Amino acid sequence: MTPPRRALLEAIARRPGGFTVVELYDDARRDHAGLGLATVYRTLELLRRHGLVRRLAGGGTPTYLRCHPGHHHHLVCLSCGAVEETDLCAVPPSAEVRRRHGFRSEAHEVDIYGTCGRCLAA
Amino acid sequence: MTPPRRALLEAIARRPGGFTVVELYDDARRDHAGLGLATVYRTLELLRRHGLVRRLAGGGTPTYLRCHPGHHHHLVCLSCGAVEETDLCAVPPSAEVRRRHGFRSEAHEVDIYGTCGRCLAA
DNA sequence: CTGATAGTGAGAATCACTCTCATATAGACT
DNA sequence: AGTCTATATGAGAGTGATTCTCACTATCAG
Numbered sequence: 001m002t003p004p005r006r007a008l009l010e011a012i013a014r015r016p017g018g019f020t021v022v023e024l025y026d027d028a029r030r031d032h033a034g035l036g037l038a039t040v041y042r043t044l045e046l047l048r049r050h051g052l053v054r055r056l057a058g059g060g061t062p063t064y065l066r067c068h069p070g071h072h073h074h075l076v077c078l079s080c081g082a083v084e085e086t087d088l089c090a091v092p093p094s095a096e097v098r099r100r101h102g103f104r105s106e107a108h109e110v111d112i113y114g115t116c117g118r119c120l121a122a
Numbered sequence: 123m124t125p126p127r128r129a130l131l132e133a134i135a136r137r138p139g140g141f142t143v144v145e146l147y148d149d150a151r152r153d154h155a156g157l158g159l160a161t162v163y164r165t166l167e168l169l170r171r172h173g174l175v176r177r178l179a180g181g182g183t184p185t186y187l188r189c190h191p192g193h194h195h196h197l198v199c200l201s202c203g204a205v206e207e208t209d210l211c212a213v214p215p216s217a218e219v220r221r222r223h224g225f226r227s228e229a230h231e232v233d234i235y236g237t238c239g240r241c242l243a244a
Numbered sequence: 245c246t247g248a249t250a251g252t253g254a255g256a257a258t259c260a261c262t263c264t265c266a267t268a269t270a271g272a273c274t
Numbered sequence: 275a276g277t278c279t280a281t282a283t284g285a286g287a288g289t290g291a292t293t294c295t296c297a298c299t300a301t302c303a304g
Contacts, residue, residue, distance in 0.1 A: 036253035057179030075225045092210035102239025103197045111231045117224025158284040
């Protein structure tokens with residue numbers, strides 16, 4: 001646990017939803033002025049491998065999300081960009097996939113796009 | 123319908139599973155030597171808007187998939203990279219998402235990773 | 245305290261992708 | 275078939291994100 005990493009973790013913790021690499025970089029540099037971009041990428045990759053962060057790569061500038069470890073999916077608001085986690089999960093049952101396609105499922109990714117409560121209210 | 127587009131469509135039709143932009147470019151250039159990369163990107167974007175192709179952006183070089191229009195998801199083999207479509211679909215029901223999170227679902231993306239029948243046999 | 249190991253920052257390099265613009269077509273309409 | 279207009283195209287430069295390299299530094303076990 002080094003100062004750059006600490007600065008990054010704190011900057012991530014402060015973020016409400018998704019963030020871009022440069023946003024995070026700018027933010028973390030307030031704690032640790034000498035921080036390099038390469039370190040941001042390296043640390044994000046590290047966090048990603050530990051399930052603490054996820055990368056949403058859909059068109060445009062890629063955004064990262066803070067995640068809690070454990071199985072969950074994301075609700076992405078198309079209007080304001082906020083991202084929420086949900087533990088609701090439903091995918092085609094493995095057995096059915098296996099029977100119909102001869103395919104053994106091992107993992108899945110589910111992202112749900114729509115409009116969040118706050119945007120609906122507005 | 124122009125010669126570059128025809129060459130691209132044929133190259134896509136020949137592909138078994140996912141492909142990268144450069145693979146497609148090289149392949150289509152065998153039909154249409156003067157093809158430019160910009161045209162490949164433009165045409166893929168066009169096909170994507172028509173639901174004939176999808177982009178999987180997970181880490182590394184982005185890959186495109188040939189798709190049939192209509193709702194379906196993909197079974198991606200982690201061992202050989204083959205991609206199969208499935209019309210099996212189950213996601214958390216909108217009503218439940220709405221009730222629990224105040225979030226109105228509009229679309230979802232589901233990709234299932236695992237091992238395909240051929241790789242299981244081998 | 246010390247040494248092995250892992251992390252860091254700067255900048256160059258790479259890679260995917262987009263933009264620009266002059267040119268060339270496709271396809272609609274005579 | 276000939277003409278015309280909107281659209282597509284190719285080349286190459288430009289952009290922005292990401293990775294690489296390497297000399298240097300900090301961490302932590304012993």
